[in-house]
Amino acid sequence: MNKHKMTSSLAVMAALASWGAAPAFAQDDKIVIGVLGDHSSAYADVSGPNLVEAVKMAVEEAGGEVAGRPVEVIWADSQLKPDVAATIARQWIERDGVDVIVDLPSTAIALAAGDVAQQHDKVALLTSPAGSNLTNQDCRSNSIHWTYDTYAIANSIGRALAESGKKNWFFISADYSFGAQLEGDATAAIEAAGGKVVGSARVPLNTVDFSSFLLQAQASGADIVALANAGNDTVNAIKQANEFGLAQTGQQVAAMVLLDNDINSVGLDLAQGTLYSTAFAWMLNDKSRAFAEAFRERTGINPNMNMAGSYSAVKHYLAAVEAVGTDEAGPVLAAMREMPVDDAFAPNGKVRADGRMVHDMYLMRVKAPGDSEGPWDIATLEETIPGDTAFRSLADSQCPLVTD
Structure with missing residues (x-):
């Protein structure tokens, strides 16, 4: 067998x-x-x-x-x-x-x-x-x-962008526990940095057409359109955000979870400029x-x-x-x-x-095609967030292993 x-x-x-x-x-x-x-x-x-x-x-x-x-x-x-x-x-x-x-x-x-x-x-x-x-x-x-985890991703990219002056956020979130936690953790980080969430939309897993959700994001006037999803859902959302011209109207797309294979699927021409947080930077x-x-x-x-x-x-x-x-x-x-x-x-x-395995997190920006020197030279490291800053502290933990 x-x-x-x-x-x-x-x-x-x-x-x-x-x-x-x-x-x-x-x-x-x-x-x-x-x-x-x-x-x-x-x-x-x-x-x-x-x-x-x-x-x-x-x-x-x-x-x-x-x-x-x-x-x-x-x-x-x-x-x-x-x-x-x-x-x-x-x-x-x-x-x-x-x-x-x-x-x-x-x-x-x-x-x-x-x-x-x-x-x-x-x-x-x-x-x-x-x-x-x-x-x-x-x-x-x-x-x-x-x-x-959702806390580290949200605390990394949410805090950094809110502190940079991108105060108003709209979330397009996966409609299950992952999306809800990621949006919730990011909202806390954004509000702590002086920003606010002006709207959100919950989207089923394996959604193909994001048009109605992107229209809501455009209408909100948010500085940041945050994608609290992953995998093929993120790929489809980024491609369609380009079709709707979000960047041309001054809205920044932030992919809360974006992986190298996702960027490769989207292509640098469409993904360029997208900010994301990751736990691994291969060029480090x-x-x-x-x-x-x-x-x-x-x-x-x-x-x-x-x-x-x-x-x-x-x-x-x-x-x-x-x-x-x-x-x-x-x-x-x-x-x-x-x-x-x-x-x-x-x-x-x-x-x-x-x-929790605590380690550094990395804020990345997808490169423009002309800046890439090879097939996997796809992003630049914007900031390293120390693990003790990125992840929830034990002092704030509700884990029974810690609190009992």
Whole structure:
């Protein structure tokens, strides 16, 4: 049986049943990493097969084994459905011996699969979801939120633009928890910097036509039209914002979550000037450039922050397993909190008691086509926001792990 075979959207339950026939692996036999992503919906380019490759790179750099045990990577498609994700996570752990689950491309999926990991005392590395609640009121002792969250994105770009004089904002937000949290966190940052939100529109996932929402944004007279969405939704919104001439009327488009592959899909001619916040800047230093070059050679694309974050999280997890000599969740998680993070993704990261991996964030601006010197030379670094500034402080946390 090939456990690397992706579960199809039409036969996920049948595939899960077939996995059930697999023998359970004893903890001492191997370390199994399950990459639970999106291979067929709005975040397939954000997550998907290329993120799996980033995880495999981390395993290969560890020599394919740690603590004397081989490391295996398996993966599946959550279809962006929390119930499917929870079912896969449960059967992975109970029947396929999975020790750690990585990726989890939405907040709802992270909560669903994270609960399963918590119940079975396994590790969940939340490398793709965005909800800041995951290390706030909904924190879990067995989950580490690695790459970014809505608070850090909002606090980075919202604060910077409001302080620059862009006071009036209109939000086009994804109509589910991610969009609501991102808009809410950004509103708090904007108001704290003296700005205000003059209007917003909630947009269903996988929307193709943004015209009515962009017309509302134009009519609002806002300085900033903020896109609180991600993946294909962001790509479509940026393309159509250009068609509506928002930039020509003096309105600045700010993409709260914009990844390298999104910019490539839009094209510099349409995306130029767009501001965004990210957790990974591939041109930052020698380590980040070397990782990006190796990833491009392997996949043909530049690593986005979720791919780089997944690579980093798995490297840190495997280093912790090696350090403690076991894959038992308790000792591994303790080691991950003790050990500093210093790699291609984060040069000065740390894992806090609430499960938040704190690291620098970066405010970026998409380049004009004439300023680009190569296929992935697509943005300039405008500002580095220190991690302790970007992320919610422990003093403001509602996480029971901190407050109890």
